[in-house]
Amino acid sequence: MTSELSPFEIRQQIRAGNFTGNTSGLAQGFVQGNLAIMPKEWANDFLLFCQQNPKPCPIVGMSTAPGDFLLNDLGEDIDIRRDVPRYRIYRDGVLTEEVQDVSEVWRDDLVTFVLGCSFSFEEALIADGLEVRNITEGVNVPMYRTNIACKPAGRFHGNTVVSMRPMKAADAIRAVQICTRFPSVHGAPLHLGDPAEIGISDINKPDFGDAVTIKEGELPVFWACGVTPQAAIEQAKPEFCITHSPGHMLITDLPNSRLAVL
Known part of the structure; x- marks a missing residue:
């Protein structure tokens, strides 16, 4: 998939089944979103969970009514049933x-949540001259389950999932400064350094995504990740739920600049 295509053009390629890969590095300048779709009877609890945990679960968009699969506020002709490269379906957690494509399992009671994604701030890091290793190596960003508890809300609870990008100490400090400007896409890192302190036993074996090279003198830098709702769904066990497959995001027409706090 060429990075020169517009968000609309990429979504059309995805809808046609011509692209099923991870979306890191695509549609530069535009917001990408994590996905959580669930029955309306669970939606209020999930909304409260997101409000209580804004770093891993920053909401950038929602469906206007149960069953509505068109997200016109986020982009031209977005059909949330068909415009994500790969979906996950959960039953009873x-x-x-x-x-x-989730058209065949779509229901009239489903509510869609789109959450901010770290792929949006990767562009700001690169623009400042910082390397983003998963893009350099052409792989999905590594993601890990941690021991950092989320604030429970209603029936939802669980631990935070993080994404990781290795950096030298000076670059990590600069990354904190840059990402603080993007609270709607996870903001500043949650942790720098020893993975064991946040419950990660083997940095070379991510729970989601792909391992990347960590060079001598580099620190692993961890950001809250929008895969966190999937961990909460596993705990809450709604009878039916749809998410994105980690790294396979909804690409919107919203410019990243709209999410920046200047």
Whole structure:
């Protein structure tokens, strides 16, 4: 997939089944979103969970009514059933399948939440001259389950999932300064340094995504990640739920600059 295509053009390629890969580095300048879709009887609890945990779960958009699969506020002709490269389907909190289209399982009671994604701030890091290793190596960003508890809300609870990018100490400090300007896409890192302090036993074996090279003299830098709702869904066990597959985001027409706090 060429990075020169517009968000609309990329979504059309995804809808046609011509692109099913991770979306890191695509549609530079535009917001990408994590996805959580669930029955309306669970939506208020999930909304409160996001409000209580804004770093891992920053909401950038929602469906206007249950069953509405068009997200016109986020972009031209977005059909949330078909415009994400890969979806995960959970039943009673258990991941049962991954698919490229959820039209056949769509229901009239489903509410869609789109959450900010770290892929949006990667562009700001690169623009400042910082390397983003997963983009350099052409892989999905590594993501890990941690022991950092989220604030429970209603039926939702669980621990934070983080994404990781290795950096030299000076670059990590600069990354904190840059990402603080983007609270709607996870903001500043949660942790720098020893992975064991946040419950990660092996940095070379991510729970989601791909491992990346950590060079001598570099620190692993961890950001809150929008895969966190998937961990909460596993705990809450709604009878049906749809998410994105980690790294396979909804690409919107919203400019990243709209999310920056100057």
